Amino acid sequence: MKKFIDSPASLLDTSLQGFAKAHADIVQLNTQPNFIYRKQSRQGKVALISGGGSGHEPLHSGFVGVGMLDAACPGQIFTSPTPDQMLMAAQAVDGGSGVLFIVKNYAGDVMNFEMAAEMLEGPNATVLVNDDVSLPKDHPIGRRGVAGTTLVEKIVGAAAEAGYDLAACKTLGDKVVQATASMGVALTSCTVPALGHPTFTLADDEIEMGVGIHGERGRETTKLVSASEIVEQLATHIQDELNPQSGQKVLLHVNGFGGTPLVELHLIYELAWQYWQKRGLLIERCLVGNFTTSLDMAGCSLTLTLLDEEMLRLWDAPVNTAALRWGI
Amino acid sequence: MKKFIDSPASLLDTSLQGFAKAHADIVQLNTQPNFIYRKQSRQGKVALISGGGSGHEPLHSGFVGVGMLDAACPGQIFTSPTPDQMLMAAQAVDGGSGVLFIVKNYAGDVMNFEMAAEMLEGPNATVLVNDDVSLPKDHPIGRRGVAGTTLVEKIVGAAAEAGYDLAACKTLGDKVVQATASMGVALTSCTVPALGHPTFTLADDEIEMGVGIHGERGRETTKLVSASEIVEQLATHIQDELNPQSGQKVLLHVNGFGGTPLVELHLIYELAWQYWQKRGLLIERCLVGNFTTSLDMAGCSLTLTLLDEEMLRLWDAPVNTAALRWGI
Amino acid sequence: MSITPRIIPDLIKAISSTINQHADAITELDQAIGDGDHVFNLQRGIEALQAHSSEIAELDWSAAWQKIGMTVMAAIGGASGSLYATLFISLSKQTKDKPENLESFAEAFVLAVEAVKQRGKADVGEKTMLDVWVPVAIAFKQDVEAGKHLADILQHVCTVADAGVEATRDMLATKGRASFLGERSKGHIDAGAQTAQLMIAAITSVIKDASK
């Protein structure tokens, strides 16, 4: 394994120190337990808390700040955080209007957030993100939450900032999730530091279709084909799921898994843009880059969100975080 | 080779289309020849033009916008752009106050920009970036320009925006270059699409110290050591070069080469921060992330810039580009 | 049941040693159909417990289970963290103000495993640790109720655990990460079932020695 690392055990804590220093104008770090929270939290506002295993950076810590999250709870690499993190974070950022947890649908995340919610006194709600359409809709544990999470956090974050109450934030979050579909493909596996070698291996001419974000295998190993064909496959799954009307306004998110250069991600964006433009969609907004990563995995995902005017307005609202920043 | 690609020949052009669409609020694309330029160019302002081989994204196209570059000329992957690109870009963005070329010191870049400057009518000047201290100061062709370029483009970009004239921009650019030192290390090579396989190979326990940004070998192949030891080595080269006084204000830039996860880059930042904090420097500003990349190379570089009040003020000035954005 | 929480440090030590000994094999299992972190998750939990084991040994059973539950809850994370936290916290609730005997424990154990099922929204046959814990809890309770000798119960429990692990091999995973793989999950033992079995084997062996 080749990584910049002193030891797998110290990587996360030291990295969080560095992150907090690098963005000290926006966030603070609490240790024991670990959470990243806003430098200035606001009274009277619904507090948004997310979290999950580390290794997906900038998700979620890079999304803490005005207009987005109030706190992020980083677990060990690819391991969901523990309930005490969410509890303490909630205490730190609760502005008196309740806490909204934004949780990616993975067993560990769901159960640990659930325990936190059970223990938390005071009003709280949870938005479960399950945008991964590589799994069938009736999958026994539901679909995974993947790159669509960024969009949920941005849109609901703007709503909370604008004064939406807890119920309204929850309703909006569920609406965004409903309107969002994602699918990803890996060209390589990734290497979890504690493991020391790639989680799986692919032949030189193989790709893994329908992967999540933890370096696990996906639904299917298929042959490496051209970027156009890959985009066609990913986009078709999403298209079949959302079934948007011609003239529908959408947000198109091309997410890199960490090891894919921007030059390729912009190629993918162009090809996906063409796919949906041909189908009459209005690609009103986009986000292209590495946002929900799987450490050093080469690969990417497409996410499409059907926008209404409310979502569009909230997407455009100012945001000031380490990884997303505009209008401020 | 595993890449999202239709053909090596079409990759760049399609990717530029995607980039321009993704950031249509900020930039426009000219084709034949290729250059990215600001949506709104400003009369009366010195025009800043940079460029170089592609594969380093977001450098330079991601830095076009208010407060930074006026245009970027992307060459083929790792191949410097051609003089006609710079010439046409200059015509497109010249605001009547002359053109400043910001050029990384690589033979191809230098010579192609030089030809453009020779052919350009009207006042122009060139700032040559040569911040790579892995090469000796008396290297026959001078040191390479690497990740420090981002800082030069940001600071001089703010100055041009603030109304500095051509001579003042040039003087400032040279000052920033003087005050900046970088050094990089690669854990892996990268794969140039046209080539189809890694440019060089390293054993599992080897790293390449003192690399540039084109996937070439560096000065020395050494053993993989801990992140702390790697930071110590890189930082010591920089420290010996700049020889800053205790109490000196600095900007610390940790730049990822593309394939290194943020969790590691923030670890590196923390370790570098400790290195210079111990030596009494005041780390007033920082930038951590993938800015000057080498496609999918795993690795990173450290850059230190000694700040004076002018540079600090200009660093903080508003910027609105695809990759750097604040204050707007 | 004359066994007091003073046995806990030995239990933790035995669990630690068997998990460490089988670490690579466990990783291989979680990697084949999961994300490969299961053993590290457990090791973090065990380490945290070791730091508190002498303190825990001084408590009564209900308080001990509570402390164990809170400790693993804050240390493990992941699916197994919440499930084991649920198991122990539930054991604490179920043993609270109850007589400290085998019958009472067996009843609490079955209820705690029920709580785990609820936490995981899962049951036997879904290729998880429940394929060990559920039959083990049931067998244990039945044997205790039938008045079997402790040594025989322990022996039986181990056999049931072994069978539970082996049964996961050909199951289609419908819970946990392995479920994302669909049919591809078949043919691999579930890592969480395997570690449950290892822990049960370690625990029964310590208790057997202690009750000689």
Added chain:
Amino acid sequence: MSITPRIIPDLIKAISSTINQHADAITELDQAIGDGDHVFNLQRGIEALQAHSSEIAELDWSAAWQKIGMTVMAAIGGASGSLYATLFISLSKQTKDKPENLESFAEAFVLAVEAVKQRGKADVGEKTMLDVWVPVAIAFKQDVEAGKHLADILQHVCTVADAGVEATRDMLATKGRASFLGERSKGHIDAGAQTAQLMIAAITSVIKDASK
């Protein structure tokens, strides 16, 4: 010199075929001590020239060189792009309004190579294409001045080019990307020198055939 620009399409075809034929070997050279793109750079230039070759064939020599120079300038990029653009644009300047004969061309050629030296701030001995172009231009001019037969001149030029390439092997690179490698650049032939030699061999062979 009875050779007119009508020969240019054949020259380009011959250059194209030798470069394509040796593509992998050239890549290997540029990869060992450069960045591996040299052959693609040249191929882009050659392709662009091919698109204009029939048009160029109609021009006089000075205009032809100018068109060639501008075409490669806009197509190649990299170090070699500016160097070859400089060579051809300078050839155009030096042949402008000059008699179209061998003596005049030889003089222009030497001056154009001088311009390349200036562009590259380099000279022979630095492990670049100049280790081929400089001795070739000098040998050519000397032979022409000495009144040698064209066939002998062409033969001689080829030998000089071969020697130039070979000489780069043990040189320490002090210009171009290879110079970043310091001592590690030794032991490898320079890619740009190699392609210069290949082009010269192709050109001389076409001219030999044409002047038979």
